[in-house]
Amino acid sequence: MTTATDSTRTIVTGSKAPLPIRRAGSRNREQLISWAFLAPFLIAFVLFLAWPIVHGIILSFTDQSLTGAGGAFVGAANYAEALADPVMWRSMGNTVWFTLLSTVPLVVIALLMAALVDRGIPGQWLWRLSFFMPYLLASTVISQIWVWIFNPQIGAANNILKAFGLEPLAWLQNPDTNMLSIVIATVWWTVGFNFLLYLAAMQNIPPQQYEAASLDGAGPWRQFWSITLPQLGPATVLILILQILASLKLFDQAYQMLGGVASDTTRSIVQYIYEAGFVSYRFGYSAAISYVFFALIVIIGVAQALISRRRKESQL
Amino acid sequence: MTPPLDMSRRQFLTAASVTAAAALLAGCTPGTVPGSNTTTLQFWHLLSGGDGVTMSQLLDTANSAQSAYRIRPTVLAWGTPYYTKLAMAGAGGRAPDVAIMHATRTVGWAPGGLLDTWDLDRLASLGVDSTKFPKPIWEKGFVGENMYSIALDAHPFVAMFNTDICDAAGVLDSDGRLIETSSPDEFVDQLRTIGGQAEGHALSYGYLGDGAQMWRLFYTFYSQHGGAMELPPGGKAVIDKDAAVESLSLMRTLLDGEIALAQADYGSAVAEFATGKSGMLFTGVWELRTMQSAGIPFDATMIPTLYGTPAVYADSHSFVLPHQTSADEKKRDLTYQFVADMLKGSFGWAEAGHIPAFLPVTESPEYDDLIPQAHYAEAAQHVVYDPTAWFTGSGSNFQGEFGAAVQGVLLSGDDPAAAIDRFEARVNTLLSQPNPADPEGTFAS
Numbered sequence: 001m002t003t004a005t006d007s008t009r010t011i012v013t014g015s016k017a018p019l020p021i022r023r024a025g026s027r028n029r030e031q032l033i034s035w036a037f038l039a040p041f042l043i044a045f046v047l048f049l050a051w052p053i054v055h056g057i058i059l060s061f062t063d064q065s066l067t068g069a070g071g072a073f074v075g076a077a078n079y080a081e082a083l084a085d086p087v088m089w090r091s092m093g094n095t096v097w098f099t100l101l102s103t104v105p106l107v108v109i110a111l112l113m114a115a116l117v118d119r120g121i122p123g124q125w126l127w128r129l130s131f132f133m134p135y136l137l138a139s140t141v142i143s144q145i146w147v148w149i150f151n152p153q154i155g156a157a158n159n160i161l162k163a164f165g166l167e168p169l170a171w172l173q174n175p176d177t178n179m180l181s182i183v184i185a186t187v188w189w190t191v192g193f194n195f196l197l198y199l200a201a202m203q204n205i206p207p208q209q210y211e212a213a214s215l216d217g218a219g220p221w222r223q224f225w226s227i228t229l230p231q232l233g234p235a236t237v238l239i240l241i242l243q244i245l246a247s248l249k250l251f252d253q254a255y256q257m258l259g260g261v262a263s264d265t266t267r268s269i270v271q272y273i274y275e276a277g278f279v280s281y282r283f284g285y286s287a288a289i290s291y292v293f294f295a296l297i298v299i300i301g302v303a304q305a306l307i308s309r310r311r312k313e314s315q316l
Numbered sequence: 317m318t319p320p321l322d323m324s325r326r327q328f329l330t331a332a333s334v335t336a337a338a339a340l341l342a343g344c345t346p347g348t349v350p351g352s353n354t355t356t357l358q359f360w361h362l363l364s365g366g367d368g369v370t371m372s373q374l375l376d377t378a379n380s381a382q383s384a385y386r387i388r389p390t391v392l393a394w395g396t397p398y399y400t401k402l403a404m405a406g407a408g409g410r411a412p413d414v415a416i417m418h419a420t421r422t423v424g425w426a427p428g429g430l431l432d433t434w435d436l437d438r439l440a441s442l443g444v445d446s447t448k449f450p451k452p453i454w455e456k457g458f459v460g461e462n463m464y465s466i467a468l469d470a471h472p473f474v475a476m477f478n479t480d481i482c483d484a485a486g487v488l489d490s491d492g493r494l495i496e497t498s499s500p501d502e503f504v505d506q507l508r509t510i511g512g513q514a515e516g517h518a519l520s521y522g523y524l525g526d527g528a529q530m531w532r533l534f535y536t537f538y539s540q541h542g543g544a545m546e547l548p549p550g551g552k553a554v555i556d557k558d559a560a561v562e563s564l565s566l567m568r569t570l571l572d573g574e575i576a577l578a579q580a581d582y583g584s585a586v587a588e589f590a591t592g593k594s595g596m597l598f599t600g601v602w603e604l605r606t607m608q609s610a611g612i613p614f615d616a617t618m619i620p621t622l623y624g625t626p627a628v629y630a631d632s633h634s635f636v637l638p639h640q641t642s643a644d645e646k647k648r649d650l651t652y653q654f655v656a657d658m659l660k661g662s663f664g665w666a667e668a669g670h671i672p673a674f675l676p677v678t679e680s681p682e683y684d685d686l687i688p689q690a691h692y693a694e695a696a697q698h699v700v701y702d703p704t705a706w707f708t709g710s711g712s713n714f715q716g717e718f719g720a721a722v723q724g725v726l727l728s729g730d731d732p733a734a735a736i737d738r739f740e741a742r743v744n745t746l747l748s749q750p751n752p753a754d755p756e757g758t759f760a761s
Binding site for chain 1: 395396403407430524577581728749750
């Protein structure tokens, strides 16, 4: 280090022309230093991201068990089993179903909330805070809260139903309602993030446009449809992508709210990967399912890229 | 000369971290405590809550009674998290010296070499042999010819009843015990009588979203028909359909909204009974402490034999030797000593509700005075465990699969026969898969 400082000082003052060799040495040295700064990230990246991805592919072609047994090459047997496994398809279906069920309200409700706050209902800061606050909670916390709300005997949800003279529901335990319950909890939990993105986008719309529109006689609805919504296009695309990716990762809140119990109607693909690996100890099979899931995400990603490219082309 | 403390900041930091690392490493070093002959034994278990408190008292007693070994317990979260970690420790060959496992889980583990076997002669020399255990509990420790687990207890599913409510209903005999019923109809009649005196329901039974709870009661009734399910590896499940449908139908009869609440989860059932609102509770013995601290007048008994053969669902907390690549013989000796000490001192374990497996404890006069534990001690002779397969047992997915298949019957009156078919299909899929602890069948006998 001290030498490095010395050499820099030499260059800066320029009192002596540094020798070419010395300059090359200092450049190497600078490179070394920049690598040193990169190293902490690079090591973590290779150890915890790059290598596991490669290792996962290798694992998926073996019968490796968590217990250390197995490990023999089994070809594509795991993939063949996964593609023929009804539980795998059911779980994949559940994940996709959850993504559909959750993404729509998470976009629409966020937009409505942002529009309300942006239109300047009194106490804007309070709304902004309270809409965003749940997002700051850990999944464990929201799971606990909603397990109580959905409690069949003493939960708030059933009290509300009773107030309207409706039959109480076993929200989380009934296979007909448990996925819906998880969607409700998830929307409450994460809608704040999309709300904030929408609000920021709305506040970026130049006020002159509204001014001009109102001079031309456009009412609030007209302004919303013709100015606000079109200007939110890019924000909506971003929110949709982020939301679909987040919803596909469904695991923690569902797992925690159901107490880790496998239910045919809520088991997500991530939970099935976990169960195959850590409950049934089949690492190889678990890895194979995760790559099947990866393929699904790639398909969605490519489709999304194609759609947004077409959008851009049609805009030109 | 540099004075000793005049070091640069970097030197100081280096020195400090080296010292800290050395201290940490020293802390991790297992084995002998410096300056004495006491050997530290690593012991993993999954008992928390009331059970955990009782266990640590037992360990304190064991530790202070001798100076040859000292137990260092590690408590991990019950269920999958525990078994995952124990399996990985065994796979790495650096497992703890001794651990607790559910007896039902050893079947999946033993063939993969994750467990070492218990030496029967060595046990016998410490006074631990087959004559000191109820037959079904001792035999559960074996996989093939070898013994892999020694039961500390049996923790069956039992019926607790509120003595005030049952007395008022006139269903207690002169000794204050529940009058025996021997058929589903008699039992349902008895419950209806109890229901007349209870503020809430006659029976509390929580099952919602809890496959284990559904399985415990179901398998109790099923086994009372006189047979066990058989799950041959690679074959098809052998399930007595009639017995299964009948058992499931009885459960549905009980959950009619009058005898018992139609939709209750585990917690609300325990709460209903603990607040004195219901006459009877189907639960595991591990809830005994809860009821004692709730201060309600209650007693407990075996679940009545309604189909001819006395049988109750149970599991056992058992001692196992997780596989060590190079086991230290001295430590092994002390581990045998420790297990023998724990079994002989397991009277304290009964206070947590569990039935000690060691007969000299349950046959002692003190145990007869332990009420209500003594009133269900006979259950130890009639325990039935999960059907034997690598995927069954406490904290496994099997009980969850059962719950997923049959909950609709209990909750919304689906067809029991169709539910049993669904369950059978799922079990057959699991049977067709290899035991993941031994995927190539290397250890299979």
